[in-house]
Every structure is written in structure tokens, then in C-alpha cells.
Amino acid sequence: MPNPFRFLDLKVNDAYTNMAMDEAMTKARGEGKVPDTLRFYMWKPSAVTLGYFLSVEDEVNPEALNRFGFNLNRRISGGGAVLNSEKGEITYSVVLKEDDPRVSTDPVESYHYLCQGIVEALDVLGIKAEFKPINDVIVAGKKVSGNAQIRRYGAVLHHGTLLVDFDAREMFGVLKISKEKLSDKMIQQAEDRVTTIRRLLGRQISFPEVRDALEEGYRRALDAELVEGELTPYEEALVKQFRTRYASREWIHRR
Amino acid sequence: MKRFEYKVPGGKLLRAKIEVEGEKIKFLQLTGDFFMEPETDLEELEAQLLGSRAEPALIEVAVKDFFTRRKTRMAGASPADFAHVINQALRA
Numbered sequence: 001m002p003n004p005f006r007f008l009d010l011k012v013n014d015a016y017t018n019m020a021m022d023e024a025m026t027k028a029r030g031e032g033k034v035p036d037t038l039r040f041y042m043w044k045p046s047a048v049t050l051g052y053f054l055s056v057e058d059e060v061n062p063e064a065l066n067r068f069g070f071n072l073n074r075r076i077s078g079g080g081a082v083l084n085s086e087k088g089e090i091t092y093s094v095v096l097k098e099d100d101p102r103v104s105t106d107p108v109e110s111y112h113y114l115c116q117g118i119v120e121a122l123d124v125l126g127i128k129a130e131f132k133p134i135n136d137v138i139v140a141g142k143k144v145s146g147n148a149q150i151r152r153y154g155a156v157l158h159h160g161t162l163l164v165d166f167d168a169r170e171m172f173g174v175l176k177i178s179k180e181k182l183s184d185k186m187i188q189q190a191e192d193r194v195t196t197i198r199r200l201l202g203r204q205i206s207f208p209e210v211r212d213a214l215e216e217g218y219r220r221a222l223d224a225e226l227v228e229g230e231l232t233p234y235e236e237a238l239v240k241q242f243r244t245r246y247a248s249r250e251w252i253h254r255r
Numbered sequence: 256m257k258r259f260e261y262k263v264p265g266g267k268l269l270r271a272k273i274e275v276e277g278e279k280i281k282f283l284q285l286t287g288d289f290f291m292e293p294e295t296d297l298e299e300l301e302a303q304l305l306g307s308r309a310e311p312a313l314i315e316v317a318v319k320d321f322f323t324r325r326k327t328r329m330a331g332a333s334p335a336d337f338a339h340v341i342n343q344a345l346r347a
């Protein structure tokens with residue numbers, strides 16, 4: 001028997017609405033008001049999104065951020081800083097009950113399970129990818145997808161990004177890359193750590209094509225029966241409430 | 256302000272910023288790309304260490320005790336790593 005999932009198809013929102021939607025779905029799922037959910041989304045304008053425990057000054061070049069006109073945003077989940085580029089990636093979230101037997105309490109196993117949709121999506125595109133603990137999906141040693149999870153409200157939220165295209169000038173203009181992190185991986189060039197679907201395929205690829213692969217990938221990985229849906233009025237009300245927090249200076253600059 | 260940055264082997268990056276006045280911790284901020292739940296435990300650890308003596312052995316015990324008592328879940332870093340980055344920052 002396939003597992004039923006509510007499916008919220010690819011939509012474009014700003015950073016604060018996107019993060020508020022993920023949190024609203026998580027709360028509603030924990031409270032048993034909505035089913036398990038898979039959501040695809042994009043960002044406009046592009047935004048730098050910080051993991052919960054990162055500090056703005058360590059991660060972001062404010063001058064470049066302003067020059068490009070990007071938003072600055074903080075997740076409720078931990079993990080690294082990412083550039084959620086409106087031109088270069090698709091993001092996704094999966095929300096399940098925290099006590100769902102499919103999701104391990106062990107963090108690495110839980111990431112492995114919920115990253116499998118990305119591995120399968122890349123397989124659909126003819127790319128051989130693998131999960132790399134703790135929270136990445138890599139192809140030939142290079143990261144193509146970063147993920148973050150949080151357990152809150154009795155639910156688990158897994159969200160992440162799949163790089164489709166990449167503007168090094170933008171990404172390394174706005175993000176400060178730690179020397180410690182680079183030295184550990186013994187790689188001189190920050191750019192060598194990441195890759196994109198477009199580079200891997202050596203051709204242009206449209207967002208609809210990536211979206212279709214993601215849908216098929218998650219269907220396989222979660223044995224999911226996807227039922228197109230929307231946010232409930234309860235979730236919409238939560239989005240409004242949470243968005244105010246995500247957009248506040250106090251939240252963004254809390255570290 | 257003293258700072259130290261530590262990449263946990265096979266794990267995540269931790270940073271400590273610390274200020275000591277008269278042998279006591281006056282400011283402490285821990286940041287990084289690790290995962291921790293509940294996330295409020297990090298702020299509470301920082302608050303608890305404020306005013307403590309800036310003594311590595313004491314800090315190590317306090318940090319490990321705090322996370323054990325709270326049953327804090329973390330990925331990419333351990334309680335020992337947090338103690339390590341704080342104590343390295345003190346020596347910086």
C-alpha cells in the first residue's frame with residue numbers, strides 16, 4: 001500500500017513566507033490537523049538562509065547582499081548558510097509525524113531516509129548520487145543538495161535545496177566561506193565543493209523538468225501516493241502569524 | 256573578545272566568542288552549522304555559563320552536565336566539542 005501524502009506543488013514566495021509555510025505545516029501535522037505533506041517551492045527574491053545557530057556576521061557579506069538585492073533569512077532548523085537563488089534551485093520540504101515509524105530517532109538515519117527522494121530524483125535524470133552523512137547528497141564527491149531537519153510540535157520537518165544552476169559570483173559574493181571548513185576538506189577552491197544538475201548533465205535543464213524528477217523521486221523513495229492539495233485555512237492563519245517573526249530584525253539577527 | 260573556530264572531524268563547524276572579566280565569563284556566544292534539539296538549549300547553556308569562572312576543567316564539566324541533564328539531541332557536534340571550542344577560545 002503506498003503512503004498517502006498531501007502534495008503542494010511548486011510555488012514561488014519570498015523567504016519569510018516560505019519559512020512560515022514550512023513551520024505552519026509542521027505545527028498542523030503535529031496537531032494531527034493535516035496529513036503527511038510534501039511541498040516544492042522556489043524563492044523570489046533570492047535569499048541567504050542561515051541555519052538557526054549561525055551568526056549573521058560570520059556568514060554574510062552585507063554589502064554584497066544589498067548590491068544583489070537579496071533577502072536575509074533564518075530557519076528554525078540548524079545547519080549551514082545557503083543561497084536560495086531564484087534562478088538556480090528548487091527547495092522542498094517533507095513533514096511527517098515525529099513518531100512515524102519510517103523516521104528514525106537517529107539523526108543520520110533519519111536524514112538518510114528523507115534524502116533518498118533527492119537521490120532518486122537525480123537517478124530519474126540519469127545522475128548517480130549518494131547520501132553523504134550528515135545531511136548532504138553528493139555526486140562524485142561534490143554537494144548538489146543540502147538538507148536540514150527539526151523536530152517540533154510533535155512533527156518532523158525535513159527541508160532542503162537541490163542546486164540546478166549556480167552563479168559563483170553571487171554565491172561566494174554573499175556567503176563567507178570558513179577557512180577551517182575548507183582546510184578540513186583539503187580543497188582550495190570553495191567552488192569545487194558544490195555542483196549543479198546543469199553541470200552534471202552538461203546541458204540546460206528547465207525547472208519543470210527538475211520538478212517532475214523530484215516528484216517521481218519522492219514517489220519512489222517514500223512509496224508515496226501524492227494527492228495535490230493546498231494549505232488549510234488554519235495553516236494560512238499560522239503562516240501570517242509566523243511570517244511576521246521570520247521577517248523581523250530580532251529573529252534574523254538573533255545571533 | 257576572543258574567538259575560536261573548530262571543525263569537528265566528520266562533523267560540523269563550531270565557533271565560540273568569549274569575553275572574560277576578572278576571571279569570570281562576561282559574554283559567551285556559540286554558533287555554527289550543527290544541529291541541536293531543542294534549539295533553545297544552546298541559549299540556555301550560554302546563559303548558565305555567564306558569571307562562571309573561566310576555568311577549563313570547570314567549563315568542561317558544566318557543559319557536559321548541562322547537555323546530559325537536558326538529554327539534548329545533537330548532530331555534527333558533541334558536548335565535548337562544545338567544551339573544547341569554549342576552552343580553546345579562552346586560550347586564544
